[in-house]
Amino acid sequence: MIEIDSITKVYGDETAVDAVSMTVQTGTITVIVGTSGSGKTTLLRMINRLEEPTSGEVRIKGQSTLAVKPHILRRRIGYAIQGHGLFPHHTVARNIGAVPELLNWSRDKTEARVDELLDLFSMEPAQFRDRYPGELSGGQQQRVGVARALASRPDLLLMDEPFGALDPIIRTRAQEDLRRIQRQLGSTIMLVTHDMEEAIRLGDRVAVMDAGKLVQHGTPAEIITQPATDFVADMVGDVERPLRLLSLIPLSDLVEDGTADGAPLSPADSLRDALSACLWTGRSAVPVVEDGAPLGRVTLDAIRARARAHT
Amino acid sequence: MILRPLLIALLLALVLRPEWFTPVFAPLAPEGGPVIYQRASLLSLSLSHLGLVAAASLAATVVAVTLAILVTRPAGAAFRPLSRTITNMGQTFPPVAVLALAVPALGFGAGPTLVALFLYGLLPIFENATTALSTLPPATMEAARGIGLSRWQRLVRVELPLALPVTLTGIRLSVVIALGTATIGSTVAARTLGEVIIAGLLTNNTAYVLQGGLIVGLFAVLIYDALVQIERRLAARIGA
Numbered sequence: 449m450i451e452i453d454s455i456t457k458v459y460g461d462e463t464a465v466d467a468v469s470m471t472v473q474t475g476t477i478t479v480i481v482g483t484s485g486s487g488k489t490t491l492l493r494m495i496n497r498l499e500e501p502t503s504g505e506v507r508i509k510g511q512s513t514l515a516v517k518p519h520i521l522r523r524r525i526g527y528a529i530q531g532h533g534l535f536p537h538h539t540v541a542r543n544i545g546a547v548p549e550l551l552n553w554s555r556d557k558t559e560a561r562v563d564e565l566l567d568l569f570s571m572e573p574a575q576f577r578d579r580y581p582g583e584l585s586g587g588q589q590q591r592v593g594v595a596r597a598l599a600s601r602p603d604l605l606l607m608d609e610p611f612g613a614l615d616p617i618i619r620t621r622a623q624e625d626l627r628r629i630q631r632q633l634g635s636t637i638m639l640v641t642h643d644m645e646e647a648i649r650l651g652d653r654v655a656v657m658d659a660g661k662l663v664q665h666g667t668p669a670e671i672i673t674q675p676a677t678d679f680v681a682d683m684v685g686d687v688e689r690p691l692r693l694l695s696l697i698p699l700s701d702l703v704e705d706g707t708a709d710g711a712p713l714s715p716a717d718s719l720r721d722a723l724s725a726c727l728w729t730g731r732s733a734v735p736v737v738e739d740g741a742p743l744g745r746v747t748l749d750a751i752r753a754r755a756r757a758h759t
Numbered sequence: 760m761i762l763r764p765l766l767i768a769l770l771l772a773l774v775l776r777p778e779w780f781t782p783v784f785a786p787l788a789p790e791g792g793p794v795i796y797q798r799a800s801l802l803s804l805s806l807s808h809l810g811l812v813a814a815a816s817l818a819a820t821v822v823a824v825t826l827a828i829l830v831t832r833p834a835g836a837a838f839r840p841l842s843r844t845i846t847n848m849g850q851t852f853p854p855v856a857v858l859a860l861a862v863p864a865l866g867f868g869a870g871p872t873l874v875a876l877f878l879y880g881l882l883p884i885f886e887n888a889t890t891a892l893s894t895l896p897p898a899t900m901e902a903a904r905g906i907g908l909s910r911w912q913r914l915v916r917v918e919l920p921l922a923l924p925v926t927l928t929g930i931r932l933s934v935v936i937a938l939g940t941a942t943i944g945s946t947v948a949a950r951t952l953g954e955v956i957i958a959g960l961l962t963n964n965t966a967y968v969l970q971g972g973l974i975v976g977l978f979a980v981l982i983y984d985a986l987v988q989i990e991r992r993l994a995a996r997i998g999a
Contacts, residue, residue: 468949496905496906498904517907519904519907519909520907520926522904522906522907523906523907523909526905527902527905529901529902529905530898531898531900532830532898533896533898533899533900533901533902533903533905534899534902535899535902535916535917536896536899536921536997537920537921537996537997545907546906547907550906550907550908550912580996581995593902596906597906606905651998677992
């Protein structure tokens with residue numbers, strides 16, 4: 449558990465982060481979203497003390513981050529940033545093994561961990577281990593950057609706009625990979641973004657920052673259906689609201705008995721996917737099939753009813 | 760690049776078997792005078808010349824890189840203009856003047872030449888190392904801090920290796936300047952290839968002048984080329 453206790457950062461007359469408190473549960477993704485200048489990056493950088501808080505403190509597993517030297521603290525906290533920041537003069541293996549090396553892991557243990565992570569990110573270890581970052585594509589560099597941040601099994605992973613430099617298609621894949629790997633490893637992640645779509649897609653909890661203050665902290669559904677302020681509502685967007693809500697709900701919630709024509713969807717697909725399929729092909733229901741076995745169908749009426757159910 | 764082995768062979772022949780070139784240089788020597796320099800072995804002069812250049816360049820590298828590291832730390836930033844002024848003075852002061860001033864203090868021989876070459880070599884190394892250390896990729900530096908490298912580890916593992924190619928360019932300039940400048944050291948009795956050239960000038964023997972000049976020139980070209988190769992290799996590894 450990570451506890452952020454009324455942490456504040458003041459630069460001159462400017463309060464970048466104003467008494468923010470929140471608790472992050474172990475094994476969850478918390479996405480901090482806000483416009484530029486909202487203090488979201490400063491908040492993140494105070495957690496691993498790249499910025500020293502003016503007041504307040506952060507506790508990880510009950511221990512104050514002020515109790516250890518900053519560089520020792522940072523070895524326990526993974527850190528991945530926009531533009532990856534890999535060491536261009538080190539191989540992929542040495543980049544990923546950077547923190548284990550600092551923690552004096554044995555060579556065998558580090559090598560095994562590097563290969564395990566490369567596998568996890570669908571990069572063939574034998575093929576990529578000895579390459580240099582300059583020889584990789586943007587998406588691969590970004591994956592190595594995240595692998596490096598995860599290498600020592602840190603208590604917490606901080607990510608500052610990690611997908612900001614990727615093009616939209618690779619970005620979606622990177623988000624799916626992150627979600628899958630986080631579920632698999634049970635990592636605790638705090639991620640900063642300016643993109644509400646990304647926040648809703650990735651976050652178990654979404655924290656919205658505005659002008660240095662934490663204006664709302666809740667589940668994506670709460671952020672969409674009960675925005676605390678006009679600013680949060682603006683960030684979500686009136687027009688997008690129903691679609692964003694539907695994107696959070698899997699088809700398995702609304703499956704009913706019956707049949708439908710046309711291409712089937714999987715129960716893990718969202719209601720937004722089903723709505724889109726209905727509209728595009730002029731159907732009033734879509735069949736739901738799991739691993740080739742029909743489960744039933746989801747009807748347009750049911751989707752419509754569900755979209756209204758928040759009130 | 761077949762030129763490189765040819766030049767190396769020519770240089771070796773000039774230094775080790777100068778008598779082979781008697782027919783080439785003979786038309787340039789005065790009537791009945793000596794054609795090939797014999798007062799000292801060209802090999803020992805070359806080694807002494809290279810030794811002086813190496814010692815002065817090494818010292819200049821150590822001092823200039825140390826200064827560059829200091830002025831690129833937050834605590835040392837205030838000393839940057841001062842360091843620049845000092846290394847600039849080293850460059851603007853003509854080596855001949857340094858020799859003249861250093862002889863009374865250090866006596867004749869290698870000492871004054873070492874001082875002159877050292878001072879003259881500081882600036883390019885300092886400027887390049889400072890530029891390299893202050894233009895490192897920001898994302899990499901941020902990540903180095905963020906994953907928990909200490910200051911010292913950042914310097915040794917990240918900053919210096921990444922600054923190496925550009926720093927090496929400065930060292931290369933400095934070495935090549937020193938190779939040429941070292942010849943004037945012979946005016947104050949340092950053992951360098953300048954001895955051959957000066958002997959030629961004093962006795963009106965163009966053959967000597969050409970012989971000494973050719974050897975120094977070939978050393979400069981080949982060492983320059985070797986350092987360029989090393990820089991390329993390093994830069995390629997860094998992915999620049």
